[in-house]
Every structure is written in structure tokens, then in C-alpha cells.
Amino acid sequence: MEQLLPLIQEVGFPVVVTFYLLHRIERKLDSVIDSIQMLPQSMKADPPYETKKSIS
Structure with a gap:
């Protein structure tokens, strides 16, 4: 907290916030990007649903 006070005095409170x-x-955002990049791999490994065979 003591490190923030000089910064607030120099540039102002809105800039620090x-x-x-x-x-x-x-x-x-880094976490979201990592999740999106791993999505194709997880979709290949575990399909979200099974297709039903039609009985004729």
C-alpha cells in the first residue's frame, strides 16, 4: 500500500485505478485464451453427444 501512495500523487488516482x-x-483474459486454445483438443477427446443410429 505504501508503494501506491507516491504513484497516486504522481499520476493521479484514476490512472492508478x-x-x-x-x-x-x-x-x-489469459485464462480465457488458454481455455479457447484447448477447446478443440477437448472436443476431439470427449464428444459432447452420441449420434443415434437409425433403425430401419
Whole structure:
């Protein structure tokens, strides 16, 4: 917390809050990107449904 006070005094409170929120969002976006990149592999390994054979 003591490290934030000089930064707030230099650039202002809104700028510090913006950088903090961007940092938090960046970590969450990295997690989403990783999940999306692994999606094709998980879809190949575990199909979400089974196809039914038609009985004629």
C-alpha cells in the first residue's frame, strides 16, 4: 500500500485505478485464451453427444 501512495500523487488516482483494473483483466483474459486454445483438443477427446443410429 505504501508503494501506491507516491504513484497516486504522481499520476493521479484514476490512472492508478485504471492500471490496476487492466492488470486484473489481463490475467483473466489469459485464462480465457488458454481455455479457447484447448477447446478443440477437448472436443476431439470427449464428444459432447452420441449420434443415434437409425433403425430401419
